[in-house]
Amino acid sequence: MLWLLALRGIVGREILRFLHQRERFLGALVRPLIWLLVFAAGFRAALGVAIVPPYQTYIPYEVYIVPGLLGMIQLFNGMQSSLSMVYDREMGSMRLLLTSPLPRWWLLVCKLVAGVAVSLLQCWAFLLIATLFGIELPGPGWLTVLPALILNGIMLGALGLVLSSTIRQLENFAGVMNFVVFPLFFCSPALYPLYKMRESSETLYWICEFNPFGHGVELIRHALYGQVSWPDLGVVAAVALALLALAVRGYDPRRGLMKRKGG
Amino acid sequence: MTGLSFRYGERVALDEVSLSAEAGRFTALLGPNGAGKSTLFSLLTRLLISRQGQIRIAGHDLEREPRAALAALGVVFQDATLDLDLTVAQNLRYFSRLHGLPPRQAEQRAEEELTRLGLWERRNEKVRALNGGHRRRVEIARALLHRPAVLILDEPTVGLDPPTRRLLVDHIHQLCATTGMAVLWATHLIDEVDPASDRVVILHRGRIRAAGDVPVVLAAAHSDSLADAFRHFTPESPPAQEAR
Numbered sequence: 041m042l043w044l045l046a047l048r049g050i051v052g053r054e055i056l057r058f059l060h061q062r063e064r065f066l067g068a069l070v071r072p073l074i075w076l077l078v079f080a081a082g083f084r085a086a087l088g089v090a091i092v093p094p095y096q097t098y099i100p101y102e103v104y105i106v107p108g109l110l111g112m113i114q115l116f117n118g119m120q121s122s123l124s125m126v127y128d129r130e131m132g133s134m135r136l137l138l139t140s141p142l143p144r145w146w147l148l149v150c151k152l153v154a155g156v157a158v159s160l161l162q163c164w165a166f167l168l169i170a171t172l173f174g175i176e177l178p179g180p181g182w183l184t185v186l187p188a189l190i191l192n193g194i195m196l197g198a199l200g201l202v203l204s205s206t207i208r209q210l211e212n213f214a215g216v217m218n219f220v221v222f223p224l225f226f227c228s229p230a231l232y233p234l235y236k237m238r239e240s241s242e243t244l245y246w247i248c249e250f251n252p253f254g255h256g257v258e259l260i261r262h263a264l265y266g267q268v269s270w271p272d273l274g275v276v277a278a279v280a281l282a283l284l285a286l287a288v289r290g291y292d293p294r295r296g297l298m299k300r301k302g303g
Numbered sequence: 304m305t306g307l308s309f310r311y312g313e314r315v316a317l318d319e320v321s322l323s324a325e326a327g328r329f330t331a332l333l334g335p336n337g338a339g340k341s342t343l344f345s346l347l348t349r350l351l352i353s354r355q356g357q358i359r360i361a362g363h364d365l366e367r368e369p370r371a372a373l374a375a376l377g378v379v380f381q382d383a384t385l386d387l388d389l390t391v392a393q394n395l396r397y398f399s400r401l402h403g404l405p406p407r408q409a410e411q412r413a414e415e416e417l418t419r420l421g422l423w424e425r426r427n428e429k430v431r432a433l434n435g436g437h438r439r440r441v442e443i444a445r446a447l448l449h450r451p452a453v454l455i456l457d458e459p460t461v462g463l464d465p466p467t468r469r470l471l472v473d474h475i476h477q478l479c480a481t482t483g484m485a486v487l488w489a490t491h492l493i494d495e496v497d498p499a500s501d502r503v504v505i506l507h508r509g510r511i512r513a514a515g516d517v518p519v520v521l522a523a524a525h526s527d528s529l530a531d532a533f534r535h536f537t538p539e540s541p542p543a544q545e546a547r
Contacts, residue, residue, distance in 0.1 A: 141403070
């Protein structure tokens with residue numbers, strides 16, 4: 041009961057905060073929409089996508105990148121919640137959370153679930169707008185994509201937690217964008233199928249194959265069409281668990297990562 | 304706490320610190336800036352862990368039974384920890400859930416605590432709309448929601464105007480007397496201590512320099528004012544402030 045109350049409290053707070061921060065909601069939507077409506081429009085002529093699973097016919101480029109953009113939303117959301125963790129820690133509300141009489145790993149899981157809940161809201165809003173702009177997606181996909189989004193969200197949220205446990209100051213966070221977000225996003229099948237990558241560079245192809253975010257995108261892509269991609273599922277689940285374990289370790293006071301200068 | 308030591312790398316922040324806060328009494332932890340007060344609070348709230356020494360909160364060892372110990376602890380941090388974009392009530396509700404209070408009880412206690420601090424009418428306002436003094440009051444109300452046996456406050460009056468400071472100091476003194484709660488109040492402002500009833504612990508450079516009822520500390524320093532005693536026990540530090 042106590043554990044569930046805490047979960048409710050933390051998720052409720054995160055959603056309230058998200059709804060209050062309209063710019064954040066807008067920002068979360070504008071970014072993928074620009075890719076979808078501008079980038080894809082310009083790019084569709086340049087890039088013809090062969091038929092790759094789960095697609096059974098030729099598809100327009102903007103349909104191809106929808107799952108990748110869902111992944112992108114979650115990637116940015118994961119980084120954003122980790123940014124807010126660093127901010128919280130500087131502002132002290134992280135301290136409040138950690139003094140609650142619950143095991144720390146559970147508090148981190150709650151934080152994670154809260155971040156995933158927020159990312160689901162963003163993803164659905166994005167799908168809604170994409171549909172309004174005439175992008176055709178299978179109707180049941182709205183629901184079948186859900187488990188994939190949850191799992192991918194957990195993986196990226198856990199990545200955010202790990203980063204926030206190691207990054208002390210907000211200023212250092214800009215580096216995360218260059219060293220984490222961009223490589224993860226571009227070395228993935230979010231914008232182009234990996235066989236295209238292989239045509240240009242075998243090395244790059246293998247780097248992409250080892251990118252867990254790419255497997256997350258493929259998991260979402262298949263789920264959107266009612267299919268389960270088991271290898272991708274396995275990779276995402278394993279990486280999510282490993283990152284979560286690292287995050288719990290990072291927030292363990294005995295390890296001293298929470299150390300800050302005291303007076 | 305007994306025999307508590309802590310170091311940041313080479314720098315010793317706390318050295319064999321032992322102190323206690325008695326039930327129903329106001330214990331003032333006095334120390335100049337850099338004395339180790341914040342480190343002490345981080346250890347008490349388990350944000351930091353020391354391998355040397357022991358902390359017990361309401362009979363629970365913080366290391367062995369952290370959850371029972373933390374459940375008995377109320378904390379007012381030095382930095383503001385309220386969500387500015389949420390209302391007063393939403394902030395309190397969040398905390399209640401973190402501490403597992405059933406919703407009805409949570410609402411009832413929020414009403415009691417906010418009423419006591421004169422903020423019940425403002426419960427639906429966003430915290431951003433409150434001034435510094437009111438925000439502090441909300442934080443104190445929040446720290447009391449789960450009826451802790453021990454309340455610790457880390458320089459809670461920093462940045463507040465004198466009347467508000469007085470109000471908070473008096474309020475906590477009163478709580479101590481009426482609820483039997485143990486209070487540990489860190490400050491560097493001497494005039495927040497009530498010489499008649501309070502206990503004083505003077506911390507300087509990570510070590511306890513004096514501890515006990517005010518008369519005992521005065522006698523040990525051979526002085527007749529707490530400000531003089533404070534200067535006596537904390538040489539080479541800026542003089543204690545009477546008020547801001």
